[in-house]
Amino acid sequence: MKKIKAIILMVCVLIIGVCGYSYLQLNIDLVPKITSSLNQNEMFKESVDWNIPYFFNLLNKNVKEKIIDDNAPITINENNLEISVNQDDAHSYISVKHDDTIIYEGSIDDFNDNFLFINNGEYTINNHVTFTTDELGNGDIYFKQKVNVDINEVKYNLTLDNLLQGQLSCIKISNVPNDIIPVGKSDLGQINFVKTDVENQYMGIIPSSYTTDVGDYVVQTQLGSNSKEFIINVSENEFVVQNLKVSQTIAKDTTYSDEANAEFAMATLPLTKSYSDEIYWESTFVQPVFGKISTPYGVIRYVNDDPVSRRHGGVDFAVPLGTPVQAPNNGVVEFAQFLKLTGNTIVIDHGAGLKSYFYHLDSISVEVNDTVKKTDIIGKVGTTGFSTGAHLHYELRIGDKCIDPFPLFDNTSTIY
Ligand SMILES: [Zn+2]
Numbered sequence: 001m002k003k004i005k006a007i008i009l010m011v012c013v014l015i016i017g018v019c020g021y022s023y024l025q026l027n028i029d030l031v032p033k034i035t036s037s038l039n040q041n042e043m044f045k046e047s048v049d050w051n052i053p054y055f056f057n058l059l060n061k062n063v064k065e066k067i068i069d070d071n072a073p074i075t076i077n078e079n080n081l082e083i084s085v086n087q088d089d090a091h092s093y094i095s096v097k098h099d100d101t102i103i104y105e106g107s108i109d110d111f112n113d114n115f116l117f118i119n120n121g122e123y124t125i126n127n128h129v130t131f132t133t134d135e136l137g138n139g140d141i142y143f144k145q146k147v148n149v150d151i152n153e154v155k156y157n158l159t160l161d162n163l164l165q166g167q168l169s170c171i172k173i174s175n176v177p178n179d180i181i182p183v184g185k186s187d188l189g190q191i192n193f194v195k196t197d198v199e200n201q202y203m204g205i206i207p208s209s210y211t212t213d214v215g216d217y218v219v220q221t222q223l224g225s226n227s228k229e230f231i232i233n234v235s236e237n238e239f240v241v242q243n244l245k246v247s248q249t250i251a252k253d254t255t256y257s258d259e260a261n262a263e264f265a266m267a268t269l270p271l272t273k274s275y276s277d278e279i280y281w282e283s284t285f286v287q288p289v290f291g292k293i294s295t296p297y298g299v300i301r302y303v304n305d306d307p308v309s310r311r312h313g314g315v316d317f318a319v320p321l322g323t324p325v326q327a328p329n330n331g332v333v334e335f336a337q338f339l340k341l342t343g344n345t346i347v348i349d350h351g352a353g354l355k356s357y358f359y360h361l362d363s364i365s366v367e368v369n370d371t372v373k374k375t376d377i378i379g380k381v382g383t384t385g386f387s388t389g390a391h392l393h394y395e396l397r398i399g400d401k402c403i404d405p406f407p408l409f410d411n412t413s414t415i416y
Helices: 002-025 108-114 248-253 258-273
Strands: 036-038 044-054 059-066 074-076 083-085 091-098 101-107 121-132 138-149 155-158 162-164 168-174 183-186 193-195 202-207 215-223 226-235 241-244 292-295 300-303 315-318 324-326 331-339 343-349 354-364 377-381 392-398 401-403
Touching: 036 121, 036 138, 083 091, 083 108, 083 121, 091 108, 101 108, 155 226, 168 215, 183 202, 258 331, 258 343, 331 354, 343 377
Parallel strands: 074 138, 162 226, 241 300
Antiparallel strands: 036 083, 044 059, 044 138, 091 101, 091 121, 121 138, 155 168, 168 202, 183 215, 193 202, 215 226, 292 315, 315 392, 324 377, 331 343, 343 354, 354 377, 354 392, 392 401
């Protein structure tokens, strides 16, 4: 009996001895050699927290290492960086700090695809690598690298932050890195960023309309990993109230005709959604015709004592039948045909979603896809469709928003 006890004791001592010995042999040198590079530079390894398996992988020893040495910053002259890790199946989580604030967090793939520096300064980039192996255990390795960014800083310019209903504002973004297109959104309407003739500059038009509710609107832009928000205030514009008498026959056949309205909606809906990512217009717009304005922009109109008002999205110019109509600016003819509601109708795309609509023409002298230059004659004033006499109904739209065209005629607009 004593012998058995002694044997058991010896075995125990042996096991403990083996464990103890192998435990003591486990040190930081057994941690897999993981490195992380930033562009071509090896990142500084800041600390290691690793679990080394031993005793038939049944136990783990945790080893830690903290490297105090601080690394010298490297200078970066590009907007984006590429981080890599020498172990393909390691998991990397990147964060970027500037002035003690984390300005970016995300996976290594997201970082390499989207992260952009837009401002100069000193930044710290951290790469937290998590790695699990079958034989060498698992743990976390923390890399960091200080960088001094020296680039052409990205500049944002919101041209107007206070609008009257119907006015528009623009966001111009300069020094946009190559191959990056800004995106934007706002409750004021779709924002389409297009290149301007200034190198690496983009512009997005932000429209308000006569129907836009007064108040503050958030405009959000995204440039790679960088979001930027702006607030635009829209205040009340005073619109004229007009009572209009129209012959019952015309009214019945056109405004009050479901068929005419449906035809108009079907024809114009695609025009409100498409936009050219080029700017065709050049400097100030010119009026398509010159004459008395019979119905200004945004008028609240009651037709034949109908208690429900309609709004007038364009400007009516009362000019004689046959008056030549000129293109207000360069563009491409996107629509040219007769519609029951608006008669002979032309739509010119000036680029970036900005389009001119001409209604009630007597004749049309352009075709779809024609390129027109500012002041080219596109047709003649008429009284076709829902019309009480010869006049030109001119409408300027961004997407589906009718805007006040006069700031573009009198050079007070900020789109140039
Ligand atoms: Zn009109």
